[in-house]
Amino acid sequence: MIIPDIENTNVTSFGRMPTPVELHAKLPLTDSAFATVMKGRAALRNIIDREDKRLFVVVGPCSIHDPAAGLDYATRLLKLQAEVADTMLLVMRVYFEKPRTTTGWKGYINDPDMDDSFRVDAGMEKARRFLLDVCEMGLPTATEALDPISPQYLGDLIAWTAIGARTTESQTHREMASGLSTPVGFKNGTDGDISIAVNAILSSAHPHRFLGINGEGTVSIVRTSGNAYGHVVLRGGDGRPNYDSVSVAIAEQALQKAGLPANLVVDCSHANSYKKPELQPLVMSDVIQQIRHGNRSLVGVMIESNIVGGNQKIPLDLSQLKYGCSVTDGCIDWAATETMLRSAHQELLQRP
Numbered sequence: 443m444i445i446p447d448i449e450n451t452n453v454t455s456f457g458r459m460p461t462p463v464e465l466h467a468k469l470p471l472t473d474s475a476f477a478t479v480m481k482g483r484a485a486l487r488n489i490i491d492r493e494d495k496r497l498f499v500v501v502g503p504c505s506i507h508d509p510a511a512g513l514d515y516a517t518r519l520l521k522l523q524a525e526v527a528d529t530m531l532l533v534m535r536v537y538f539e540k541p542r543t544t545t546g547w548k549g550y551i552n553d554p555d556m557d558d559s560f561r562v563d564a565g566m567e568k569a570r571r572f573l574l575d576v577c578e579m580g581l582p583t584a585t586e587a588l589d590p591i592s593p594q595y596l597g598d599l600i601a602w603t604a605i606g607a608r609t610t611e612s613q614t615h616r617e618m619a620s621g622l623s624t625p626v627g628f629k630n631g632t633d634g635d636i637s638i639a640v641n642a643i644l645s646s647a648h649p650h651r652f653l654g655i656n657g658e659g660t661v662s663i664v665r666t667s668g669n670a671y672g673h674v675v676l677r678g679g680d681g682r683p684n685y686d687s688v689s690v691a692i693a694e695q696a697l698q699k700a701g702l703p704a705n706l707v708v709d710c711s712h713a714n715s716y717k718k719p720e721l722q723p724l725v726m727s728d729v730i731q732q733i734r735h736g737n738r739s740l741v742g743v744m745i746e747s748n749i750v751g752g753n754q755k756i757p758l759d760l761s762q763l764k765y766g767c768s769v770t771d772g773c774i775d776w777a778a779t780e781t782m783l784r785s786a787h788q789e790l791l792q793r794p
């Protein structure tokens with residue numbers, strides 16, 4: 443018996459999505475991309491384990507919306523990596539999924555054409571193509587895992603994962619993180635609360651059982667073994683930064699109290715720079731000074747950077763889009779990025 447209007451009453455349709463296996467067959471992992479991902483993940487684990495003294499730097503656009511500009515950015519970053527390789531591991535921010543405070547463009551996977559056509563299938567394919575291109579160049583990638591199904595499509599091309607400020611407290615995201623193949627940075631909450639990130643590390647280090655899909659797209663009971671490489675990302679909150687040495691010491695104490703190793707990443711953007719992208723170099727410089735004065739808990743930083751600084755609204759006529767400029771949060775431009783990373787490199791050469 444079919445009872446009308448009792449379920450899915452607010453769902454307008456279901457569209458078929460290719461399975462992860464189908465997309466992998468179309469865009470298979472290549473040998474060079476495999477090598478980049480494995481090397482990137484190993485270097486990140488070594489940094490977190492203090493077997494590699496370098497700082498990891500997750501740097502790149504707030505979001506990817508134009509793959510040509512994204513690859514242009516990756517080419518520049520790769521060149522800079524060669525210059526600073528003694529002191530820093532550069533990992534490109536390749537963010538396709540944007541968590542919104544209320545509404546807005548939710549990223550390249552959700553709406554690749556930026557015209558509310560929401561061609562999620564095309565978006566996923568374009569995202570995988572872009573990640574493959576970046577990895578084949580030899581640059582490891584970092585992303586925010588927002589949709590719990592996406593890692594089945596893209597996870598083999600990612601070296602570092604963030605769980606965002608809006609989802610660190612979510613059980614679904616902690617379960618997902620427990621099965622991810624990369625180190626995972628949990629942001630503090632938008633209100634500045636770091637305890638949710640500490641709890642997320644504890645939760646995701648444990649095995650979980652939850653609903654998900656497998657590569658064939660079959661709804662599955664996913665069983666995970668737990669992720670041993672969770673760490674905190676300090677992003678400031680409630681309008682206040684938390685990258686200063688006192689906030690860092692408070693975060694170290696919270697981790698110690700929870701029996702966790704003191705591994706911290708500072709996001710130079712968001713509330714740490716009052717959402718003023720041009721202040722990011724000041725945050726970075728403070729972090730570098732803390733390290734030079736002997737801090738051992740700061741293992742990484744995050745920077746929102748693009749070819750052109752600032753940001754732009756998505757225009758109705760997409761031909762009016764400014765090349766290499768963010769359509770989400772504001773970024774520092776490429777020249778400022780180079781200056782910032784070169785100066786950090788010089789300072790870090792003199793760390794104790």
Ligand SMILES: O=C[C@H](O)[C@H](O)COP(=O)(O)O
Nearest residue numbers: 504540541542543544546771
């Ligand atoms: O970094 C990205 C944004 O800060 C985040 O997605 C929230 O954006 P919104 O507040 O503009 O929605």
Ligand SMILES: C=C(OP(=O)(O)O)C(=O)O
Nearest residue numbers: 541606607608629677712
């Ligand atoms: C959304 C982001 O950050 P947060 O979760 O810290 O707001 C981001 O880095 O794109």
